[in-house]
Amino acid sequence: MIDLYSWPTPNGHKVHIMLEECGLQYRVHGINIRTGEQFKPAFLRISPNNRIPAIVDSDGPGGKPISLFESGAMLIYLAGKTGKFLPRDLHERYAALQWLMWQMGGVGPMFGQANHFRAYAVEKIPYAVDRYTNEANRLTNVLDKRLAEAPYLAGNEYSIADMAVFPWMRNADKRGIDLPSYTHAQRWFDAINARPAVVRALQVLSEVNSTAPHDDKSRDILFGKTQFSRR
Numbered sequence: 001m002i003d004l005y006s007w008p009t010p011n012g013h014k015v016h017i018m019l020e021e022c023g024l025q026y027r028v029h030g031i032n033i034r035t036g037e038q039f040k041p042a043f044l045r046i047s048p049n050n051r052i053p054a055i056v057d058s059d060g061p062g063g064k065p066i067s068l069f070e071s072g073a074m075l076i077y078l079a080g081k082t083g084k085f086l087p088r089d090l091h092e093r094y095a096a097l098q099w100l101m102w103q104m105g106g107v108g109p110m111f112g113q114a115n116h117f118r119a120y121a122v123e124k125i126p127y128a129v130d131r132y133t134n135e136a137n138r139l140t141n142v143l144d145k146r147l148a149e150a151p152y153l154a155g156n157e158y159s160i161a162d163m164a165v166f167p168w169m170r171n172a173d174k175r176g177i178d179l180p181s182y183t184h185a186q187r188w189f190d191a192i193n194a195r196p197a198v199v200r201a202l203q204v205l206s207e208v209n210s211t212a213p214h215d216d217k218s219r220d221i222l223f224g225k226t227q228f229s230r231r
Contacts, residue, residue, distance in 0.1 A: 001025055001026065001027065001057075001058050001059070002019065002024055002025065002026040002027070002055055002056070002057045002058075003026070003027050003029060003055065003056040003057075003058075004016070004019065004026045004027065004028050004029065004053060004054075004055055005029045005031050005043060005046060005047070005052060005053060005054045005055070005056075006028065006029070006030070006031060006052050006053040006054075006204070006205065007030060007031050007032065007033050007052045007053075007205060007208075007210065008204065008205045008206060008208065008210045009033075009052065009167075009210070010108070010111075010167035010168045010170070011051070011052065011053060011071045011108065011167075012052055012053045012071075012204075012205070013166075013167035013170075013201060013202060013204075014053075014071045014074075014075060014163055014164050014166075014167055015053045015055065015071055015074050015075065015078075016053075016201035016202070016204040017163045017166070017167070017197065017198055017201040018074070018075050018078050018079075018085065018160065018163055019078070019201070020197040020198070020200045020201040020204075021084070021085060021163070021195075021197040021198075021201075022078060022081075022082045022084050022085070024078070024081075024082070026055075028204060028205060030205050030208060031043060031052050032208070033052060033221070033222065034210075034214075034218040034221060034222065035218070035221065036221045036226060038050045038051065038052060039226070039231065044231065045067075046067045046069065047069035048069065049069060049070075050231075051069065053069075053071055053074065054067065054068065054069045054074075055067065055068050055074055055077075056068075057077075057081070071104075071164070072100055072101070072103075072104045072164065075100065075160040075163060075164060076097075076100075076160065078160075079160050085157075085158065085159050085160050085163070086159060086160055087154055087155070087157045087159060089155075091155070092154045092155040092156070092157060092159075093154070095153070095154045095155055095161075096153065096154035096157075096159040096160060096161040097161075099146070099153040099154065099161035099164075099165070100160055100161045100164050102142075103161070103164040103165045103168070104164070106139055107139050107143075107165055107168050108168060110132060110135045110136055110139060111136050111139075111168050111175050113128075113132040113135075114129075114132035114133050114135070114136040114175040114176060115174055115175055116132075116223075117129050117132055118132075118133065118174065118175065118176060119174060120214065120219075120222075120223065122219075129176075132175075133175065133176035136175040136176060136177055137176065137177055140169075140172070140177050140179070140182050140185060141182065143165065143169075143182070143185050144182040144183070144184045144185040145184075147184035147185055147187070147188045148184045151188070151191075152188070153165065158192070162188070162192060166189065166192045166193075166198070169185065169189050170193075
């Protein structure tokens with residue numbers, strides 16, 4: 001059994017999708033990042049970077065439990081555990097891994113900053129809004145060009161790379177991206193969005209209100225002193 005510690009964010013959704021696609025049994029533990037549950041000692045023992053998601057697999061390698069943080073590492077681990085969604089062909093396997101790293105190093109951080117400065121920053125800074133909106137569109141263009149060459153990021157096979165990027169393309173307009181103008185990316189997005197496992201995954205923790213406006217306390221937890229306190 002896998003214990004999933006998560007919240008309905010793009011990084012959380014990546015792992016929700018993989019678990020559903022693989023058909024693995026898992027228990028969900030909601031970690032409310034708005035109220036500071038990510039800073040509790042029990043969670044920090046699993047995820048020392050105080051970020052969701054994290055997993056604990058009671059049946060890890062050699063039958064011993066294993067805990068993992070960092071969503072990209074979890075995707076690779078689950079692919080190895082199940083033999084699914086990481087192509088056997090070495091060219092496509094390394095293509096999947098490089099596009100996964102592209103998401104982890106580029107799409108996630110840059111889209112996150114675009115979202116922050118466009119929606120959450122108290123002070124609207126035009127330079128920051130323009131900088132990260134432009135970078136989000138540059139990355140989307142990279143995605144679109146790749147998907148003009150192949151149906152999926154690794155090539156012909158749907159893989160963990162697609163699962164990693166897809167959640168960040170949801171609500172693309174919030175990052176200043178007109179997704180329909182990127183026709184290949186839109187085609188790819190629609191195909192993944194229609195997958196039954198993805199539909200199920202997007203319902204995980206959907207009962208929580210993760211998009212409510214921030215008050216001073218939640219803003220401090222996510223963006224202020226509480227976030228940056230040494231622990």
